[in-house]
Amino acid sequence: MSTMHRFEVQAADGATGARAGVFHTAHGPVLTPVFMPVGTRATVKGMTPESLEALGVQVVLANAYHLFLRPGADLVAEAGGLHAFTNWKRAILTDSGGFQIFSLADTLKLDDDGVIFRSIVDGAWHRWTPEDNVRIQEQLGADIIMQLDQCPPYPAEEAFVAEAVRRSAAWAKRCWAAHAREDQALFGIVQGGLYQHLRRESIERLGEIGFPGYGIGGYSVGEPHELMLESLAEVGALLPADRPRYLMGVGNPTTIVQAIALGVDMFDCVLPTRTARLGTAFSSEGRLNLRNARFARDFGPLDPACSCPVCRSYSRAYLRHLVNVKEMLGAILLTTHNLHFVLDLVRRAREAIVAGEYAAFVRAWMESPGANDY
Structure with missing residues (x-):
């Protein structure tokens, strides 16, 4: 080798x-x-x-x-x-x-x-x-x-x-x-x-x-x-x-x-990117189907717990609009967010391992609102 x-x-x-x-x-x-x-x-x-x-x-x-x-x-x-x-x-x-x-x-x-x-x-x-x-x-x-x-x-x-x-x-x-x-x-x-x-x-x-x-x-x-x-x-x-x-x-x-x-x-x-192109976002709440009517007038961030550029700059209402009219920007923004979500999860997992706290990290994730939605 x-x-x-x-x-x-x-x-x-x-x-x-x-x-x-x-x-x-x-x-x-x-x-x-x-x-x-x-x-x-x-x-x-x-x-x-x-x-x-x-x-x-x-x-x-x-x-x-x-x-x-x-x-x-x-x-x-x-x-x-x-x-x-x-x-x-x-x-x-x-x-x-x-x-x-x-x-x-x-x-x-x-x-x-x-x-x-x-x-x-x-x-x-x-x-x-x-x-x-x-x-x-x-x-x-x-x-x-x-x-x-x-x-x-x-x-x-x-x-x-x-x-x-x-x-x-x-x-x-x-x-x-x-x-x-x-x-x-x-x-x-x-x-x-x-x-x-x-x-x-x-x-x-x-x-x-x-x-x-x-x-x-x-x-x-x-x-x-x-x-x-x-x-x-x-x-x-x-x-x-x-x-x-x-x-x-x-x-x-x-x-x-x-x-x-x-x-x-x-x-x-391909899951994070493919689901993004289908109008679904990963979030701390679980999967969010942006085609859902409940997001039509939701002007809050996609995931309040997320620090990615999409969550800092765009509302759920706007992202839903892009998805529903099939604008390519919607797929791009959701892909950006979904990749950030998974990459950040793995980054935090590494930090927990280095700190000797991974068992607690797993417990916290499994008890989180969205864990069973994936």
Whole structure:
């Protein structure tokens, strides 16, 4: 493992599994816990790189599947990689695109060597091996890249999930062997669904390789929330303490608070930005549907407990008007607010860990008016 990609645990909460750390990347240190906004097609919808930086975003996600289809990894490489192409100066993580491919099961052909899939853009067929996927992500040039894996749905038969674990572990070895860029950190991905013995097997197989970090995949795909947390608790305890743990595709504020207590360091999700575009704001009161008539003459701030630029400058009534007439400014402002809300929550969680008060932080959040609304 490159010393560039070392992870340092700076504080650990004695009453929970929460920890505050720093993961070093080619584009600077990333303080954890961290929430990473999703910019699937090399943009977080409605946000400029400058506005993301002003919010304190440390890492932005992009998706190898979508960028492979448009504009093409060759073009991004010609532009100098994603950082130059997008004018984003901080860290970038690219997802392998495996989740997107396997979610389109009706256009998928799979074998141990790789996967054949049909483009959602023009219907053309493409074949990816693990080596192809790594090459594409190296062309894109992200700081953190993810192995190609098979993500089984929920529910799924144990035999099917076991085969996905076996195949993903074999692909992990091939991704590791193919990866050549020392300025990139390649993460393995733990699979296994809710079958704990398969989760343990996946962790053991990945541990033989020695990745600098680990994604935790296969959750938030329809399984009961409490079962996910029970499973995640054991997974967090089994993963190496000196490597970052990345819970993929989770952005629910309450789940983030609970997962940090189980030792998770990194999160990403489209939830804050997608709900914003649908006219919903996160708040200390829970979710606010700005289409609701009760906000028509509410000239107070969106969330009185929030210090973001939107809450300092715009009323609920105005935001409701923008949402109802479908002005793009409404989506931009709500996206700004929702990202601030989640980023600030994670920032305060880190402060509580450093102070040794994370258990109290969790209790306060769970007793807050909006906790059960997420």
